[in-house]
Amino acid sequence: MSDLSWVVPMPVVVPLFAAGLALALYRRPNLQRIVSVGALTIVLVASVALLVVVDDGPLVVDVGGWAAPVGIDLVADRLSALMLTISSAVTLCVLLYSLAQGNEDDEESAPISIFHPTYLVLTAGVADAFLSGDLFNIYVGFEILLAASFVLLTLGGTGERIRAGTIYVVVALLSSVLFLVALAMIYAACGTVNLAQLALRLPEIDPGVRLVLQVLLILAFAIKAAVFPLSAWLPDSYPTAPAPVTAVFAGLLTKVGVYAIIRTQTLLFPDGRLDDVLLWLALATMVVGILGAVAQDDIKRLLSFTLVSHIGYMVFGIALSTDEGWTAAIYYVAHHITVQTALFLVVGLVERAGGSTSLTKLGGLAKLTPVLAILFFVPAMNLAGIPPLSGFLGKVGLLQAGVAVGTPLAYVLVVGSVVTSLLTLYALVKAWNKAFWQTPPVERPPVRLPFGMVGPAAALVAVGLTLTLAAGPLYAYTGRAAVALTERTPYIDAVLPDGERGTGESAKLTDVASDGSHETGSDG
Template identity: 75%
Template sequence: MNWLVPLPVVIPLIAAGLALAMSRRPRVQGAISVAALSLVLAVAIGLIFVTHTQGPQVVNVGGWSAPVGIALVGDRLSALMLLVSAIVLLCVLLYSLAQGVADGNEGAPVAIYHPTYLVLAAGVANAFLSGDLFNLYVGFEILLAASFVLLTLGGTGERIRAGSIYVIVSLLSSVLFLISIAMIYAATGTLNLAQLSERLLDIDPGVRLVLQVMLLMGFAIKAAVFPLSAWLPDSYPTAPAPVTAVFAGLLTKVGVYAIIRMQTLLFTDGALDTVLMWAALLTMLVGIIGAVAQDDIKRLLSFTLVSHIGYMIFGISLANQTGLSSAIFYVAHHITVQTALFLVAGLIERRGGSTSLEKLGSLGKLAPALAILFFVPAMNLAGIPPMSGFLGKVGLLQAGLELGTPLALATVAGGLLTSLLTLYAVVKAWNKAFWQEAPEELPEGTTPRSMFGPAAVLATLGVLFAVIGGPLYNYTDAAARDLQAQTPYIDAVLVHGDRGEGDSDAAGGDDG
């Protein structure tokens, strides 16, 4: 079933070309995009089943066997990330299509939007599936190039300014990543992740530490880890609601995914675990303090996004199975919940004319369904039991208590404080926007039902993660075991490679 592996990259790229060719027929573009992402979702479901039952699946691009060629690898971790990202990408696309219909497609560069969005989807999938460090860089650059375009849609001065900050920071992280790649190739003679996991053990520990620091800095910028996170709150809130939602839900998580892969496959000596734990603690606290101080819903959510990245980094820094499994669970949870909240923020802006908490009010009377739609994922983000946010945080805090070091216990305390302050921030926003009287009469606005659906699906999915919390945690436990064992990934790439069934049977016969 390894033929499934390249499809999440290939399908969006082909669809992007078709959408570009149909630039004068926006309805056809929309149909192509929905069909393509629906197929990607179906493939991701297939990969979840195959990787869970048969182990990692590998395709060597161009038929060149690893480590000479570039490998695409689907394992439990990448399959889960693909599935959640496919759901989010499809829901945000449906939201944006409904928004376009509601606006009469006025002022929206539709001909650009669909091809760019599909290229973004391909870049995300390529990053999750890459078994080669340079191809991972290519995946990042594909999604970043697409994100530059999406971030500045509309061409307003505020969006161009925010886009400029994003471009500069992204280029800095890309340069760091590219320099790291050059240094790693000079030191080891390979960029294949499976082979690197073996060769990095043979180089000087000091050199290995420098390489790890360089990679970690590049990925930490992309993941918005403190102190490299200051760019995010100024970049995301100015973009259109669908763009902000997909950025908040996915792009930082690609950086987190890269850190997980790096720490579990390439650098397993724990040299920077303490540094990562300090970064996790500071990311939680600085981010949530920033959120509490905000009076704009989008900026508040942007700061909570930063703070909750800290939970994921904490799980990685613990370097034990419980922490890693909980981090993976929390990534999946946070992608859906954060995306849902940004989509709801777009609905609030349409109905109330603003996302400023100083201008909003009375929305609970005017749009009670919208109040519920904000409340559910907000409580999930805060970690109210028995929601999935609570389950993820309990797992992370339990893993910290298991480690028991003073820093781990301090980070556990920081996680509890962050959760309480998150609850305070979102309740304050909900109270001001929905329950308090508006300072002045709100402008007439509409919230089309067709835009409610995608946001409601993601909010419901966040709740569903709690319902299936046991099976989902079993899956993430298995993913964490594979990551820590390393051999399933390494053997799939270097031993089995892209052999067909006939070759596998022949190999089995030789062994016998």
């Protein structure tokens, strides 16, 4: 297994190297395309390899040869490998879509030369956040995302995009400041920012201080994940960007925040002191988000509000703090990345075919482009949770986990989840009916949709269906990931040399892990 540890840094190193190369080739757009596609293909292959290998245990790479806790570690375990694999597939499909869109459009609206290096830097930032073994390096990953995101949001330099990008940056900087303050306080209290070492030292500090640190981290990550009431920025920021940029933002960037919440809640704060607060936030995020979606007449804004709403499902699973809850939450994250990205890509095709994303200006697209009607309908029903699709399976897993906890608040979340799912179905059926079935206000001639754009969108729709067909093995994998997260020892043992673990550390881990708010099992 250690022989394959060289694969761990590849999802970060390869895109960064390719970004520099693509920037140097800014006068050679064809070579830029080859470099970008080749780099993301390598990242996808490496991520799939890690997904298979780490099922036997985490892989750790000490950057620069400096072992933890002195140096920076990149750690690939089941959770990070799964997130890497899904995100790599998504970023590759979105890139192929954007290349085809650039070929079809005129030169002024095609992606400019800076798109490729910026997109590759964004990919590296996502991978760095997923693989980082210390909090400060997660912060670095977030800052890489922030810089690249602002460039991508404002491509084209229109007033609307600059305004949306400014809102996004201001909110992201607020999150970054909170994160940085939390980092400073954590280092002052514990003398380290290494995640594995923090798991051992945080139980030793004052409980009040520990609670403050937990609140600061959750606030920072909740802004990035668009958890209510810190989600108002998202529907105003995402819809203004080009379709490929909106798709990758909607699919990935909020999930990086969700991933950070999962990692820190399980590894650093397993006592579940804020679980009830997170449950209420999950309920509010679900309900407010979906009510916003129901009120929209623009498909992009409608999907942006459903994105916020379905973050609530993930927070629901996290807040249950049981193996079943973690399992369902991780599966739902993988499902949602794929389906939400596919929907935004399809909406880009809707805008091309209908000339608008406003539901009052669309209609009759099912007759003009039947393939597009199918491409929208399948992921829409998946997002709404229609059986037997992956959205249904993920929601059933969350509902079962909530019922198993059995508290009054958990039952409130179960009811809220069902209501939100029904309202999601209503909003998406309304959108599909208006865009594809109703009589268009203006008759349009048949439209030829570029295969280069239809193909990647169809591929992501197919990936969503694959999550349904492979639900058994995938759910078992997320279950093993959940057990390892709640046990914590596989991660800590892989990162820290024996000499760095003081006497009694294993006993302290056992005491925390055996807290009544958690269910543990074996690291199958």
